[in-house]
Amino acid sequence: MKTLDPKLIPKMEEKYGPKWWPVQYPEETSKDPFKNLIITVLSQNTSEANCVRAYKGLAAKFDVKPDVLARAKEADIREAIKSGGLYNVKAKRIKELSKAVLEKFRGNLTPILALPKQKARETFMELPGIGPKTADVLLANRHGYSQVFVVDTHMDRIAKRLGLVKPDAKYEEIQLALQSFIPWDKGERVGGLFWLLAKYTCRAQNPKCLECLLIDMCDYGKKTQARRKK
Secondary structure, eight states: OOOOOGGGHHHHHHHHGGGSOOSOOOTHHHHOHHHHHHHHHHHTTSOHHHHHHHHHHHHHHSOOSHHHHHHSOHHHHHHHTGGGSOHHHHHHHHHHHHHHHHHHHTTOOHHHHTSOHHHHHHHHTTSTTOOHHHHHHHHHHHHOTTTSOOOOHHHHHHHHHHTSSOTTOOHHHHHHHHHHHSOGGGOTHHHHHHHHHHHHTSOSSSOOGGGOTTGGGOHHHHHHHHHHHO
16 A cells, blocks of 8 residues: 655655645634535635635625525625635525525534534535535544545545546545545644645646656656656
């Protein structure tokens, strides 16, 4: 089984440390699970900067609570989050989620976080449009990213290119493979550095394989090297 060589961590820190999350998410979103849910919806298919702008736009117009957003006009939500992109889809989802949180959980998601991790995950996924990834985002603040590793498009791509999983692997299989690959005993920051490597080097288009620190253990990278030598 492949694992990330701890000797590479200082090199990853040197290369990717300066890129460490230049955009700060509002502190309230890490403390309130409903606000965390809303900013997670706003983060889909957009940049971190646009996501934060959209959230601040929403918070400037509304108190970000399920009872408030459930009563709000969808058109007003759309206008408030316009800077984040895909505002038609996201406004509809925010309103639907707000109603569901009121109906299913009386407007309070906090008690769910006190449940055992798997039960909490299943409970969050009862909400409309909430899949494993979003549920894991909500759980990660409580349990830590080493225990609830969120698999986004960057993590999915690099796991498959490294050969940790097969190309048709599903979310949970990729999650387990990455949790085994990353040396969490060196600190959760390693997971963040690995994500930055995936985003900035193992890019979807024109990946920078020849400058990747992991090329010697990467199935995709080795093929790239072989093609270059021909």
